[in-house]
């Protein structure tokens with residue numbers, strides 16, 4: 001299958017994505033097939049539904065163009081991307097991630113017209129200038145120069161950051177009173193403020209009951225649990241003991257920073 005853009009022709013792999021990664025950065029091994037399949041299981045239980053609903057509400061409020069062009073920069077395995085694509089409708093969506101495992105997973109799970117999966121680096125986006133009405137950057141690293149380059153002049157960036165209470169019950173369960181249970185988004189927010197004009201910040205907070213059968217996936221879907229084996233109890237022991245407690249209620253807490261292109 002071929003795709004044309006600015007007289008360039010790209011091959012779309014049989015699996016339904018384009019690989020435009022130029023190999024000039026280190027791949028983060030954390031984001032592998034195991035993490036993505038766990039992330040899909042937990043997303044499918046509705047863990048992030050409150051977040052994607054709010055994002056769609058914001059997208060629909062900020063522009064009524066039809067169709068509109070949306071980029072998801074750092075889309076992972078595409079669960080949230082697809083949810084937003086489906087709920088917003090009439091959207092042309094491009095989704096980029098550095099992890100081939102993530103994009104492979106996304107393309108195999110969600111194959112739709114007007115939804116293009118790309119293996120690429122958000123620090124060197126393989127996309128032309130002034131193309132997008134909206135960029136989504138959900139719990140992923142950012143490159144604001146690149147985002148400004150590919151955003152249209154009146155385009156909007158929606159940067160989603162976990163808030164300090166995000167999955168706090170899981171962090172407390174694993175790390176107890178150890179300071180690893182603390183999370184602050186202060187540095188990310190400061191960096192955002194220094195680089196782009198924030199027009200609004202929306203706080204989202206809700207709880208979600210994770211069934212005991214989904215607790216192993218909850219453990220595996222987040223980089224939060226990566227260093228567990230350094231501690232006295234292994235990840236398997238911790239997962240097992242949490243499963244025994246039955247359903248586990250977790251807090252989902254985020255900020256959506258709504259950002260315009262220029263610093264006024």
Ligand SMILES: C[S@@+](CC[C@H](N)C(=O)[O-])C[C@H]1O[C@@H](n2cnc3c(N)ncnc32)[C@H](O)[C@@H]1O
Pocket residue numbers: 025028031039073074075076077078079080096097098099102120121122123137138139140141
């Ligand atoms: C925590 S995951 C979030 C994924 C997705 N947005 C979600 O919320 O499910 C962070 C993602 O950023 C991606 N990432 C990290 N560095 C990147 C880069 N330089 N370019 C593109 N993606 C990158 C990782 O591969 C990973 O999929």
